[in-house]
Amino acid sequence: MTLYDVAVVGATGLVGRKILQILEERNFPVDRVIPIASAKSLGTMIPFKEHQRAVVELNETAFVHAEIVFFAAGGEVSRKWAPIAARHCDIVIDNSSEFRMDPHVPLVVPEVNPRAIFTYKSKIVANPNCSTIQMVLPLKPLHDAYRIKRIVVSTYQAVSGAGQRGLTQLAHELARQPVDRPVFPHPIASNALPHIAVFYSDGYSKEEYKMIEETRKILGDPAMKIAPTCVRVPVANCHSESVNIEFEKPFDLRAARDLIAAAPGVALYDDPGNNVYPLATVVDGKDEVYVGRVRRDESVPNGLAMWIVADNLRKGAATNAVQIAEAWIKGPDTFKVAR
Numbered sequence: 001m002t003l004y005d006v007a008v009v010g011a012t013g014l015v016g017r018k019i020l021q022i023l024e025e026r027n028f029p030v031d032r033v034i035p036i037a038s039a040k041s042l043g044t045m046i047p048f049k050e051h052q053r054a055v056v057e058l059n060e061t062a063f064v065h066a067e068i069v070f071f072a073a074g075g076e077v078s079r080k081w082a083p084i085a086a087r088h089c090d091i092v093i094d095n096s097s098e099f100r101m102d103p104h105v106p107l108v109v110p111e112v113n114p115r116a117i118f119t120y121k122s123k124i125v126a127n128p129n130c131s132t133i134q135m136v137l138p139l140k141p142l143h144d145a146y147r148i149k150r151i152v153v154s155t156y157q158a159v160s161g162a163g164q165r166g167l168t169q170l171a172h173e174l175a176r177q178p179v180d181r182p183v184f185p186h187p188i189a190s191n192a193l194p195h196i197a198v199f200y201s202d203g204y205s206k207e208e209y210k211m212i213e214e215t216r217k218i219l220g221d222p223a224m225k226i227a228p229t230c231v232r233v234p235v236a237n238c239h240s241e242s243v244n245i246e247f248e249k250p251f252d253l254r255a256a257r258d259l260i261a262a263a264p265g266v267a268l269y270d271d272p273g274n275n276v277y278p279l280a281t282v283v284d285g286k287d288e289v290y291v292g293r294v295r296r297d298e299s300v301p302n303g304l305a306m307w308i309v310a311d312n313l314r315k316g317a318a319t320n321a322v323q324i325a326e327a328w329i330k331g332p333d334t335f336k337v338a339r
């Protein structure tokens with residue numbers, strides 16, 4: 001078996017640490033890991049398997065020996081360093097939004113469009129936004145069967161989606177301690193903030209635009225109508241979404257439920273009469289996207305409503321990134337029948 005030298009840029013952050021954990025959990029064929037972060041973390045020891053690895057500073061020489069590089073250090077770092085990494089290494093998997101909408105870069109959810117890794121001829125592969133990943137997984141088989149006309153989605157996004165500083169702000173507010181460098185524009189404890197990332201002049205936020213554009217790119221339908229509202233809530237980890245879909249074709253509710261249940265990477269968790277529906281506390285630490293409250297929306301001809309919850313650090317970021325690397329190792333022939 002071929003073993004790979006794997007570098008993780010942002011190895012001290014929430015996503016970088018989770019990538020290392022998942023590489024270990026999935027027994028990824030690693031020869032050597034190279035944890036990379038900023039100068040301030042130089043020498044910080046990061047555990048990987050039975051060893052501790054010292055963090056190295058991001059510079060020209062940091063990843064020269066790596067074959068696979070994961071970036072989880074924000075858009076600015078990716079913009080500058082991912083193309084440099086791509087010159088030295090075989091594949092660069094980027095968690096930031098920097099390259100997602102680049103027409104030359106694939107945007108991949110391995111259960112949905114794995115072939116894009118190979119058809120784009122780009123060494124940089126973009127990992128989608130966390131809210132988008134969890135939405136497209138159950139929607140993909142429904143779109144194939146009934147053709148989605150319009151999606152209305154409201155998100156309830158955890159503070160870990162804003163990185164370590166998001167978790168710290170919530171913890172400090174709950175403990176009534178002063179918050180140094182708040183990451184949210186208002187207190188997050190006791191609040192729901194309809195504000196994630198910057199606003200554009202049309203009133204939509206950058207996070208909402210990501211959901212629109214990335215969903216269209218992954219599902220290969222540039223005309224799909226999507227109306228998102230993205231909200232930050234005082235939950236430590238796991239994003240929840242209320243998703244309402246209007247299909248072009250009529251559907252049978254039981255058949256739609258069967259398609260969701262059979263979707264790879266999805267767990268149908270839906271027995272509301274017995275209080276069974278996806279919750280952040282149930283889904284935290286899981287790789288599957290959980291779907292419940294599946295019901296017909298009678299207000300439109302072919303409407304379906306559901307509640308989707310996923311661990312934003314796992315399937316919304318690290319697990320999806322590691323799965324991209326696994327798919328790349330398997331090669332294009334494995335995905336002949338997929339998109």
Ligand SMILES: NC(=O)c1ccc[n+]([C@@H]2O[C@H](COP(=O)([O-])OP(=O)(O)OC[C@H]3O[C@@H](n4cnc5c(N)ncnc54)[C@H](OP(=O)(O)O)[C@@H]3O)[C@@H](O)[C@H]2O)c1
Nearest residue numbers: 010012013014015037038041072073074096161163164317
């Ligand atoms: N959190 C999520 O749910 C989520 C989901 C999907 C995608 N993402 C994306 O993943 C990336 C990381 O997010 P996160 O939540 O892990 O953030 P985080 O906890 O704040 O971690 C940021 C990481 O980036 C490193 N970093 C920052 N500036 C750097 C620089 N100039 N040079 C080298 N390293 C630098 C930090 O290193 P130091 O410790 O040395 O500062 C740290 O390791 C972001 O692009 C984010 O948009 C996050």
